Amino acid sequence: MRKRGFEIAKGWENCGINLPKRSTAYSAGYDIEAAEDTVIPAFQPGIKPVLIATGLKVYCQPDECYLVLNRSSGASKGIVLGNGVGLIDADYYNNPDNDGHIRVIVFNVSDHELIVKKGERIAQIVFQKFLTTDDDKASGKRTGGIGSTD
Numbered sequence: 429m430r431k432r433g434f435e436i437a438k439g440w441e442n443c444g445i446n447l448p449k450r451s452t453a454y455s456a457g458y459d460i461e462a463a464e465d466t467v468i469p470a471f472q473p474g475i476k477p478v479l480i481a482t483g484l485k486v487y488c489q490p491d492e493c494y495l496v497l498n499r500s501s502g503a504s505k506g507i508v509l510g511n512g513v514g515l516i517d518a519d520y521y522n523n524p525d526n527d528g529h530i531r532v533i534v535f536n537v538s539d540h541e542l543i544v545k546k547g548e549r550i551a552q553i554v555f556q557k558f559l560t561t562d563d564d565k566a567s568g569k570r571t572g573g574i575g576s577t578d
Contacts, residue, residue, distance in 0.1 A: 432488040432555050434458070437529035440483030444546075448484070448553060457497060457552030460484060460530070466544045468507065468536040477510030477533045480550055485528035487521045488555055495554045496532060502550060506538030509551070519569070 434447045440463060448458035463483035469475060486494055496514030498507070510533035521528040532551045536542045544550060560566075 430487065432492065432494075433486070435485050435487065437483055437485040438527040440481075440529070443483055445483035446547065457499075457554045459499065459549040459552050460496075460532070462544045462546055462548050462550050464546050468534060468542045468544060470540055470542075471535050471537050475535070477535050479531040479533055480544060482530045482532065482550075484530050485521055486516065486530060486553065487528075488518050490518050492555055492557055493517050495556055496530070497552050497554060499549060499552055502534075506536050506542060507534050507544075507550070508537055509533060510535050514551075 436443075436445050436447075443463060445463055446461055448460045450456075450458055460482050463481040466478060466480045468478045468480075488494055494516050496509065496516065498509050502508075514533065516530070530553075534550070
């Protein structure tokens with residue numbers, strides 16, 4: 429039985445997407461890459477975050493989630509995650525809106541435009557177990573992609 433891993437999202441099968449990997453035996457995070465060149469304008473008030481496509485979808489166990497985290501090298505260039513930490517639920521995988529395609533939400537806090545090149549490592553994913561309360565009765569079912577449980 430498969431426990432957790434990465435796949436290429438629909439529409440990205442022939443785009444040269446690399447599956448994430450850890451850099452060292454003790455690394456917690458799997459580095460993920462940009463699926464295409466993306467321009468990130470310098471931050472100014474009112475600017476919307478940029479979504480960087482990865483061409484990936486991620487599967488994990490029902491009692492797990494995964495976190496999309498900034499890489500220190502991205503932060504040193506001025507790239508920060510728009511949501512601080514991306515927490516993605518197990519049922520995001522294969523959702524009907526976008527097949528579970530992971531996009532990284534970023535701002536550029538430098539004073540100049542940044543260009544992220546295809547294949548550049550932009551974030552990392554860490555798998556995580558989660559706990560529920562004794563009286564938890566959640567029974568809803570995901571029907572879409574980003575923001576669909578609002």
